[in-house]
Amino acid sequence: MxxxxxxxxxxxxxxxxxxxxxxxxxxxxxxxxxxxxxxxxxxxxxxxxxxxxxxxxxxxxxxxxxxxxxxxxxxxxxxxxxxxxxxxxxxxxxxxxxxxxxxxxxxxxxxxxxxxxxxxxxxxxxxxxxxxxxxxxxxxxxxxxxxxxxxxxxxxxxxxxxxxxxxxxxxxxxxxxxxxxxxxxxxxxxxxxxxxxxxxxxxxxxxxxxxxxxxxxxxxxxxxxxxxxxxxxxxxxxxxxxxxxxxxxxxxxxxxxxxxxxxxxxxxxxxxxxxxxxxxxxxxxxxxxxxxxxxxxxxxxxxxxxxxxxxxxxxxxxxxxxxxxxxxxGLGVSAIGRVGPQYVQNVKEVGAYQDALAQGRFPIERGLALSRDDLLRRSVIMALMCQGRVEFESVELAHLIDFRSYFEPELNALRAFAEQGMLRIEARALALTDLGWFGVRAMAMVFDRHLQRTATGRYSRVA
Ligand code: SF4
CATH class of the missing domain: 3.80.30.20 (tm_1862 like domain)
Structure with missing residues (x-):
């Protein structure tokens, strides 16, 4: 073949x-x-x-x-x-x-x-x-x-x-x-x-x-x-x-x-x-x-x-x-769930998990309520990783922003990927090339506001 x-x-x-x-x-x-x-x-x-x-x-x-x-x-x-x-x-x-x-x-x-x-x-x-x-x-x-x-x-x-x-x-x-x-x-x-x-x-x-x-x-x-x-x-x-x-x-x-x-x-x-x-x-x-x-x-x-x-x-x-x-x-120790704009994760220890439930409590240890900016970036990252294409108009209509001005620094950072032939920056969209699919995570990271703030380099395949 x-x-x-x-x-x-x-x-x-x-x-x-x-x-x-x-x-x-x-x-x-x-x-x-x-x-x-x-x-x-x-x-x-x-x-x-x-x-x-x-x-x-x-x-x-x-x-x-x-x-x-x-x-x-x-x-x-x-x-x-x-x-x-x-x-x-x-x-x-x-x-x-x-x-x-x-x-x-x-x-x-x-x-x-x-x-x-x-x-x-x-x-x-x-x-x-x-x-x-x-x-x-x-x-x-x-x-x-x-x-x-x-x-x-x-x-x-x-x-x-x-x-x-x-x-x-x-x-x-x-x-x-x-x-x-x-x-x-x-x-x-x-x-x-x-x-x-x-x-x-x-x-x-x-x-x-x-x-x-x-x-x-x-x-x-x-x-x-x-x-x-x-x-x-x-x-x-x-x-x-x-x-x-x-x-x-x-x-x-x-x-x-x-x-x-x-x-x-x-x-x-x-x-x-x-x-x-x-x-x-x-x-x-x-x-x-x-x-x-x-x-x-x-x-x-x-x-x-x-x-x-x-x-x-x-x-x-x-x-x-x-x-x-x-x-x-998500059920069981360490399980993660998402309901609407909220993530939660259960406790990781079996003992603590069983105790919480024996007391009739949800065994939640931590979570995150997504902010407006999180929801917006989430939609861009998922569109890039799943469809390989981000249409500015659909993001603008859903989140009431102007894509080019909101994401100006990100669009500048993406130029390096465009020069490598991984991404096309079109007038109203971003589009991965066949090659770009292999480097999609690196491009998604450009939109990760939390990573921009505290890059620690401590991710693994489990993150
Ligand atoms: S990788 Fe091995 S030790 Fe780890 S969860 Fe799977 S079976 Fe268990």
Whole structure:
């Protein structure tokens, strides 16, 4: 198959992708949330929704299951490593209470258009516990007819029988972390899983009728080389998942404790990282994948690629989505939600989470009420990242500003990207070029007012 690598995709553009930076799964990003927004604000936002015309609009639901049986050394997620499966019981009780609180305030079985069960490891739960969780969700909410039900599964612990149970519960989308198929790399990151396990589960999932299968890869891991990564990419081609997320490993051992167990001398050099990134992009495009933006690729027939083609992509806390822009309810430790112009995030500790719910309180730790300027910049950043085009007129009409004068410094800063062939600055619009999609995050950062104020360079792929 011909490789459609955009002209100009050299090291300078690859470097823009490879540097740590905000991923804009929200704007402002979660590190701007503050404890000034808490449970009372959230309850108010929910009641406003319940009393408004938005009431009948579906929401997205994210449920975080924090438990993992063993730790992957590259991990930057909020998780609890334990082999005590009994811990799930009290956690499930708390999740049920959290659903109940939402149902009480919303006063209605709110329709869900998209469910994402993430972690941690959702399949840490037994079949019976997963059934109980889904029963509770169905008891407090109602799924729309075309709802997407996605779950992250751990190929090391999921058998065909377990997968079939997950499918019977209504899940129609799967995501699996692969990271790398090379046994040496897997040992170095303490996540050993045979390629055959992943291949077998993908085959099973296709037979069972799952609509879309996503695999995650990470480049920049210890003991990875261009040669070993080429083999991983070839093995990936044989599996041919519908979607592929390619993440950069950000080594921040001061921030993420498990990473201290990674031998730094085994990390690839910056130039080897860039070469692997370029190699992966080239390989995936040659395999026929469409570059969605940021870290995501999809086969042309996948809904995500179709949504990109039709200009209706959106971005939420799980990355790109073909779903419309929905309010999001987050359940479980560290889960983030958004109701109208307000973001909230739950406490991160399991004990504090369970205690708050035992007292009948929403376990909110922090949040953010979006200002007028936040809403405006959010719309520009999302238009750039999702549609690759910002129409000045639609922003002006929605936010009552004059685009060129409001964003004069930003437009000046964007000239450098235009000169590199990444962006067209038209009379009344900004338009990404094919090359520009690869550097979209750097252009989005130009509009990030919070970043302009306090650039700290401490972002990672989790931000
Ligand atoms: S990467 Fe996933 S499975 Fe591994 S420790 Fe982190 S949350 Fe658990």
């Amino acid at each position: 011909a490789c459609a690598l955009p002209a100009g995709l050299g090291d300078d553009v690859l470097r823009m992708i490879d540097v740590p930076g905000p991923r804009y799964t929200s704007y402002p990003t979660a590190d701007r949330f503050s404890p000034q927004v808490g449970e009372t604000d959230y309850e108010l936002a929910l009641s406003r929704r319940a009393q408004s015309n938005s009431k009948a609009r579906p929401v997205g639901l994210y449920v975080h299951i924090p438990f993992c049986e063993s730790v992957c050394y590259y991990c930057a997620c909020n998780k609890v490593v334990t082999r005590q499966h009994g811990r799930a019981e009290a956690y499930l009780v708390a999740l049920e209470r959290e659903m109940q609180l939402h149902a009480q305030v919303l006063g209605y079985r709110t329709p869900i258009a998209a469910l994402h069960l993430g972690g941690g490891t959702p399949t840490f739960l037994s079949d019976e516990e997963l059934t109980r969780l889904m029963r509770a969700i169905r008891g407090h909410f109602t799924f729309t007819a075309s709802a997407e039900l996605a779950i992250e599964i751990d190929p090391r612990t999921v058998t065909t029988a377990r997968l079939s149970h997950v499918h019977a519960l209504g899940f129609n989308r799967l995501s699996m972390g692969v990271q790398d198929f090379d046994p040496e790399v897997q040992q170095a990151v303490h996540r050993v899983q045979a390629r055959e396990q992943v291949q077998g589960l993908v085959d099973d999932a296709r037979r069972m009728g799952f609509d879309s299968i996503n695999l995650d890869l990470i480049y920049g891991l210890p003991r990875q080389s261009q040669a070993s990564f080429a083999t991983t990419l070839d093995q990936l081609s044989a599996i041919r998942p519908d979607r592929l997320a390619l993440y950069a490993y950000a080594h921040l051992p001061q921030r993420f404790k498990p990473q201290r167990r990674i031998d730094e001398s085994e990390l690839p050099s910056p130039s080897a990282r860039l070469a692997m990134l370029g190699q992966a992009i080239k390989h995936l495009l040659a395999d026929g994948y469409v570059y969605i933006g940021m870290d995501h690729f999809a086969l042309p027939e996948d809904e995500l690629a179709i949504a990109k083609h039709q200009g209706r992509l959106q971005r939420n806390f799980q990355g790109y989505t073909a779903m419309p822009d929905l309010d999001l309810i």
